[in-house]
Amino acid sequence: MDLAIFDLDNTLLAGDSDYQWGEFLIDIGVVDRAAHASINDQFYADYKVGKLDIDAFLAFQLKPLSNNSRAQLDAWHLQFMQTKIQPMMTEKSRALVEKHRANGDVLLIITATNSFVTGPIAQAFGIPNLIGTVPEEVNGEFTGKVVGTPSFQQGKITRLNEWLAERGETLKDFDTTWFYSDSHNDLPLMKRVDKPVAVNPDPVLEAYAKDQDWPIISLRN
Template sequence: MRVVTVDFDGTLYQGNSFKVMFDVAKKQYKAKQWIVVGFGTAKAIGKLITSGKESAKHMFFRSFVKSFKGKSKAELEEFFNDLAYGDLERVNRPLVDKVKKHIENGDKVVILSGALNPFLTAFREAVGLEEADIIGSELFYDGNKISNGKMGDIVNGEKKAEKVQEWLKNRGLTVEDVTLWAYADSESDGPLLDMVDHPVVVNPDEDMEKLAEQKGWPVFGN
């Protein structure tokens, strides 16, 4: 059995999903929501000083999600559909076609990303990858399907490798039972790329290109 994981930001999508989310919010948000985002920005700046860039980014992401509090699941699905369908020119079409070939060949494809699950779900449908599974950051709702402004683990770095192992375990499998592929673009994806049988680097920056050369990882499109 072959399992193919595909990163989203910078890989399937040649951009930053959080920036797109922020741009859509600028058109739709009211003062109350911007106050929440403003407090989150202040906290993120503090985190940048004490814990570094990555912790600050995570803090800002969680703070932004707080602005969803009180929104229904249906409202947020519409919001994320606007995101997914509003920026399709940045879709990595050659990679989407490659992933579709994997599906045609019977491989199990998983879109693996720190982006929020409803965004990944909308994107999956927008580009015709409905058969792919999704492992992303979970957005929480109460019993009435109203957002409580909270989210689960941000699926990034080592967490991606952990989530793939968890996904396999839920199906009675381990990494030894399958042939694993991974398409990813960032140095933070190193633990995942090290774990799989077939790592493939996509859209690498200079540092990632050097790492790929050191590790002997092929670069998609080269």
């Protein structure tokens, strides 16, 4: 049995769910465009060049969760899925997931984006396992804080090992381990699996993948 691990943003999705959640909140008037957009854009730019301050980003990104009720957030998320996420779920991405499902592989999404935003997206792909950054909840409401290690860069390895340990497994228990990603931020984990695959890669990952003779694919329609 194989383990197929997928990054989410700009890999399975033709876009970034984290960034689009911020844009969605701007669109519906929950946050001010002038105050939010420039900061959101800077964090996204920092991420792309590998200089993201994950703690500062999470403090910024999780604030709207703590400022609104869970019931309201859930209602907004349904709209977010329809307007922002579904258009980014390509036929090629769905086909790749179904190929691994038909093979009987264990399917897992691992993403730095928080699990409130990404949980319904994993469900939409029919992927039962998700590792995302976990926003703290108290009495069903978000606090704006993070539980455990953010699943970002080296943190993806930490969280993956924790998830495997809960299952009584290690990477060596699988016949083949796959990891699909677009970002050089994921190189630490890509180096740990049997079959790393660069998906619409950023320039740094593309150069590394070519040097290592890793497959490079596109999941854009």
